[in-house]
Amino acid sequence: MSEGKNQPEMKHALIERLMHYYQFVNDRLDTAGSTVTSGEIAELVQMDDTLVRKDLAALGVRGQPRVGFNVADVLAAIREVLGFDEALRAVLVGVGQLGGAIASYPGFARYGLDICGIFDSDPDKIGQLRGRQVILPMGRLPIVVRGRGVSTAILTVPSEATQEAADQVIRAGVKAIWNFGNMKLKAPEDVYVRHEHISTGLADLSYHLKQMKPDWHS
Amino acid sequence: MSEGKNQPEMKHALIERLMHYYQFVNDRLDTAGSTVTSGEIAELVQMDDTLVRKDLAALGVRGQPRVGFNVADVLAAIREVLGFDEALRAVLVGVGQLGGAIASYPGFARYGLDICGIFDSDPDKIGQLRGRQVILPMGRLPIVVRGRGVSTAILTVPSEATQEAADQVIRAGVKAIWNFGNMKLKAPEDVYVRHEHISTGLADLSYHLKQMKPDWHS
DNA sequence: TAGATTGTTAATCGATTAACAATC
DNA sequence: TAGATTGTTAATCGATTAACAATC
Numbered sequence: 001m002s003e004g005k006n007q008p009e010m011k012h013a014l015i016e017r018l019m020h021y022y023q024f025v026n027d028r029l030d031t032a033g034s035t036v037t038s039g040e041i042a043e044l045v046q047m048d049d050t051l052v053r054k055d056l057a058a059l060g061v062r063g064q065p066r067v068g069f070n071v072a073d074v075l076a077a078i079r080e081v082l083g084f085d086e087a088l089r090a091v092l093v094g095v096g097q098l099g100g101a102i103a104s105y106p107g108f109a110r111y112g113l114d115i116c117g118i119f120d121s122d123p124d125k126i127g128q129l130r131g132r133q134v135i136l137p138m139g140r141l142p143i144v145v146r147g148r149g150v151s152t153a154i155l156t157v158p159s160e161a162t163q164e165a166a167d168q169v170i171r172a173g174v175k176a177i178w179n180f181g182n183m184k185l186k187a188p189e190d191v192y193v194r195h196e197h198i199s200t201g202l203a204d205l206s207y208h209l210k211q212m213k214p215d216w217h218s
Numbered sequence: 219m220s221e222g223k224n225q226p227e228m229k230h231a232l233i234e235r236l237m238h239y240y241q242f243v244n245d246r247l248d249t250a251g252s253t254v255t256s257g258e259i260a261e262l263v264q265m266d267d268t269l270v271r272k273d274l275a276a277l278g279v280r281g282q283p284r285v286g287f288n289v290a291d292v293l294a295a296i297r298e299v300l301g302f303d304e305a306l307r308a309v310l311v312g313v314g315q316l317g318g319a320i321a322s323y324p325g326f327a328r329y330g331l332d333i334c335g336i337f338d339s340d341p342d343k344i345g346q347l348r349g350r351q352v353i354l355p356m357g358r359l360p361i362v363v364r365g366r367g368v369s370t371a372i373l374t375v376p377s378e379a380t381q382e383a384a385d386q387v388i389r390a391g392v393k394a395i396w397n398f399g400n401m402k403l404k405a406p407e408d409v410y411v412r413h414e415h416i417s418t419g420l421a422d423l424s425y426h427l428k429q430m431k432p433d434w435h436s
Numbered sequence: 437t438a439g440a441t442t443g444t445t446a447a448t449c450g451a452t453t454a455a456c457a458a459t460c
Numbered sequence: 461t462a463g464a465t466t467g468t469t470a471a472t473c474g475a476t477t478a479a480c481a482a483t484c
Binding site for chain 2: 475
């Protein structure tokens with residue numbers, strides 16, 4: 001309370017739930033005016049219906065007793081709170097296979113992602129095409145970031161190069177970083193860093209597989 | 219309690235914390251016999267030291283008052299419980315850019331991942347090389363899965379093809395699926411499915427960026 | 437020894453769930 | 461109207477943190 005935060009500060013778990021609702025409820029957007037009950041969402045998402053109602057109430061979506069929630073309302077409220085309707089302009093640094101995959105994946109556009117430039121430090125790659133984008137040299141970062149009002153950098157560089165790349169994009173002026181490497185990186189307080197821990201997924205699989213065959217020893 | 223589970227059933231949050239500890243403590247493995255205190259881990263990972271001690275105690279790692287925990291012990295315990303020392307044999311289905319990136323990323327080997335075959339349904343791709351692997355036709359799935367004792371399938375296919383691919387790998391006999399598509403998929407109870415929700419990361423970024431400039435409207 | 441750190445029990449906190457009155 | 465479903469308050473549950481005695 002003594003901290004200077006004025007926003008309600010949503011927890012990551014809530015954002016995850018909202019995304020989950022969003023994806024399921026999207027499938028229900030068939031006819032205009034279609035509705036969905038908290039029980040139905042809860043069923044699909046495997047959780048208690050009270051929590052669904054509480055989450056939706058927190059977003060300001062009102063339902064109708066005996067009817068449920070208007071599908072379009074639910075979607076609009078989630079889009080609004082998560083900011084999908086505002087462009088999220090980004091640069092991508094490190095055009096390896098993963099970077100190329102992200103740069104050319106069309107599915108992110110529905111969440112507002114707009115990749116304004118792709119960069120690499122390898123002189124051999126500069127000028128090459130990836131999808132409809134030309135790979136640019138790192139030196140052009142500041143111009144693109146400032147010129148296009150880019151807020152975010154997607155980092156898909158080798159682990160050793162992560163901090164160096166982060167420093168460059170921060171200097172260029174981005175305010176958020178989406179890091180796919182597995183090095184933790186240092187950034188000033190006012191830069192939001194989201195680290196995508198893909199290897200945690202692997203650890204999760206590994207653990208569950210081990211649980212499934214508890215009688216073995218190698 | 220009335221359910222048939224006999225294992226303690228670790229929560230996902232715990233697995234995540236253990237991975238986090240693992241990555242940090244790894245950096246401390248310089249000299250044999252090096253130690254680390256719960257306070258140091260807590261500092262690095264930004265959490266309470268009591269929780270670190272509780273987690274390590276749950277794994278059976280014992281520390282020494284005034285000294286801390288043996289780094290090698292901590293690492294070994296985490297490796298053991300998460301199953302990193304047992305090979306996790308997998309096939310990868312869908313050799314697009316993302317699939318290629320995963321197949322050729324060497325970093326997963328330290329968690330035991332062993333990709334035994336990469337598959338695609340596109341006849342043009344079959345026979346091509348990705349890293350040191352040849353792309354195989356889907357028809358060969360059962361042979362590879364059974365022949366090599368493959369437990370896991372990594373699915374990096376387009377969304378529309380996800381369920382079809384899942385059905386095929388399940389029929390071939392895998393017991394776990396690591397799904398990178400954003401379609402939820404149906405699988406029998408005895409197949410563990412881990413869905414890697416990358417777009418949730420994007421939603422998280424989008425939300426936090428919106429928080430950072432609460433005074434704008436587009 | 438004195439003091440830092442562990443290991444563990446008890447207290448707190450927050451998140452989830454249950455209960456139920458309000459409503460259409 | 462009767463009944464399903466919302467919205468919300470109260471109860472429960474579990475996870476985190478605080479406290480502190482044990483220990484090297």
